[in-house]
Amino acid sequence: MSTSLLKSGLWATIVTGLLAILILLGSRNLAHLDAALVGYLFASLFATFGLTYRYTMWLQRPPTAMYWRRGWRVFFRSGHLWRNTAEWFRRFFRGFALNIFIWKRGRSRWAAHWLIMWGCILASAITFPLVFGWIHFETLPGNFEWYRAYVFGVPTFAFPIDSILGFVTFHGLVWAAFLVIGGVMIAMRRRMREHGAAAVQEFGEDILPLILLFAISVTGLMLTASYTWMRGYAFDFLAILHAITVIFTLLYLPFGKFFHIFQRPAQLGVAFYMDVGAAGGQAVCRRCGEPFASRMQVEDLITVEHQLGYRYELPNSSVEHYQWICPRCRRSMLAVAQGALWESARAEESRASALTNAMDPAGFE
Amino acid sequence: MPVPEHLEFFIDPSRCIGCESCVQACSECDTHRGHSMIHLEYVERSRTTQTTPVICMHCDSPTCAEVCPADAIKRTEDGVVQSARKPRCIACSNCVLACPFGVPKMKSDLELMMKCDMCYDRSSVGKKPMCASVCPSQALFFGAREEIERLRKRSAAVNRFRFGNQTVTTKVNMMVPRDARPEYVDVAAAMEEDSLGGDIMLNVLST
Structure with missing residues (x-):
């Protein structure tokens, strides 16, 4: 037990x-x-x-x-x-x-x-x-x-x-x-x-x-x-x-x-906790630089997430933890991430096309 | 009644034209009437006009629910993460801050967290969620997987997302290039990326 x-x-x-x-x-x-x-x-x-x-x-x-x-x-x-x-x-x-x-x-x-x-x-x-x-x-x-x-x-x-x-x-x-x-x-x-x-x-x-x-x-x-x-x-x-x-x-x-x-x-x-958080230091988004929440709450959340087994740490990044990114930036980054995949796919297509042209410049085949 | 298994949600931010139809339609949903739960964000206003609709991705292991001190957020058996239960929510905003996709909204005046519940009154009886039913560019698509695969031959659906060391699997899918077909979408890596807007992706819209 x-x-x-x-x-x-x-x-x-x-x-x-x-x-x-x-x-x-x-x-x-x-x-x-x-x-x-x-x-x-x-x-x-x-x-x-x-x-x-x-x-x-x-x-x-x-x-x-x-x-x-x-x-x-x-x-x-x-x-x-x-x-x-x-x-x-x-x-x-x-x-x-x-x-x-x-x-x-x-x-x-x-x-x-x-x-x-x-x-x-x-x-x-x-x-x-x-x-x-x-x-x-x-x-x-x-x-x-x-x-x-x-x-x-x-x-x-x-x-x-x-x-x-x-x-x-x-x-x-x-x-x-x-x-x-x-x-x-x-x-x-x-x-x-x-x-x-x-x-x-x-x-x-x-x-x-x-x-x-x-x-x-x-x-x-x-x-x-x-x-x-x-x-x-x-x-x-x-x-x-x-x-x-x-x-x-x-x-x-x-x-x-x-x-x-x-x-x-x-x-x-919770109401008292929120009051103290609002009056204290604010967490600043490490992407856009805007304050978005109480620093105390963000630090507490990082601790709680770790206890729960989540691993939102960002190794080799100055951001350190995904919790330091504000919700608005998180929403935008989803689109940026998808866009990056499409851009890289198009770049791959262009490379393949250039290679084909280089091998067969007159287009005989 | 659960959401029918053969029906899935697919999002494709690159198709969003920023018309806000989804925002308006969302507030017509009976489970959160008068409150629009969808986010329509400018990806980076100073550099591009691109917008993106953000709905709840309905994670398999929802961080919002796990960090809720009041145990107010429940995931139904069909994988839909519901809005906070009204008797329990204590309006602490933990869920708002913890969601890796930035989805939940804190209604401070109501002392209640509300979020996209895939229009459960509709999707649970096989109807499209309000946003998907009005999206003119089908950036928000609700239907059978075979149907979207037939309609978008260059795209494939992915439902795994990476945030640093954490991988999150979701009920909602995102459309990505079929040829590349990544194992997951690395969202945190996008911090290093320039935002979109360098070119207009007509080839995406045509697929």
Whole structure:
């Protein structure tokens, strides 16, 4: 087994173990664990293992490792920490809370993503603490009209069951389901109608996640409908159906499109890296003499390409490495290289023709 | 659906007349509607009027994908290197800087790399990519190998390119002299070459 596999396996075991310890602590030795949610609990532990394993494997890829190190280093540069922290919050709010960059890519794409994202965040914020036993509710002693919330077994605020706060709290997953269903509808419509999306989409990567989110939301709403308006009709069946959709999604988390939830925050580190690169020395094209990128990034790329086994070095040339040629010159050189082949072919033809004429000047043959 | 195996892309920069039809048509493609992914470059503006269209060469082992820290660039089984996956691309520009052909474009406002995907909505159902469907001089040709060999008797297709110590094999072919038929096109060696424009290659256009 390779070192990278072992390292990832070790990290995955450590993080999963830490989560298990936190569950033991938060649920007070499993005292507050909801037995009906045990299936979710084990699926969550599996997902944690899988996600950590894949994440650490991803971090070991040469380009990712390079950016990971560089990103943290430029973030913690001395004298820049406060400004970087403020900038981090600004970027986090614009990129992650508002999804501004998706807005620029398309309005319907943004609406779909924003609704699904906030629906999932809300649902996760409610579900996971309940599944892990970190939050539970108890009626007040001698007063069945009031609930008290316990966090990690510590009593916190209390509220009347029939209050607005109670209604909003106990229907949190319903609001989340409405958000997700709205987003899924918009996303599915785009995938069914746009030729471009249809050409490149894959079932496992693009359609299955939408189906799963839709299935979770609809079966969850059916549970609420069953106990609210139908006197618990088919509740057991619906509960099992809902559990299957949730558990399948948790098991799918490390493998499919949902992995981008964990991958995407790396974008914040890249932004700092780009800022530092733009302010620092620039790489100058060794063919046309024009600056074209940050020198730091070009040097990092040369290192990464070497680690990946590429050999773009130019022996016996003052250019040293093809990475020092700007993209525009690379495009031009393709045509120049082809032209050189034609010129040499024509020169060869001319030589052959001259030779023929010299051997047979009168053209007798 | 994969691109049919018998259909291939052939480029011949020496036939380019700089009309920009490909640039306009490219932005009509449904996979990147409104964004032209083709580059039309003047080879060396001060010395020659020659232009060259540059599309993605769709490398067998794409450097752009390998250097992507977000693992956002995928090559489909039929050998087409797709644009960066939108959920993953972190707009670092590594791919833009690493591509030996200078193909990917960074759309900074969208925080997204986009590139030629051979008009996958069209080529995957056997239609010509937009650029090849409008190119009047057929500098961009999409069709069967037998067809182009029949049409261009002095040319042969090569899909290997040399950059210093690195050889890159591509899905897209470049037309070169049939008699010379080099093993590969030495692109890096072109740094030492004068640009074209010394003479007009009518014999190339006639073949």
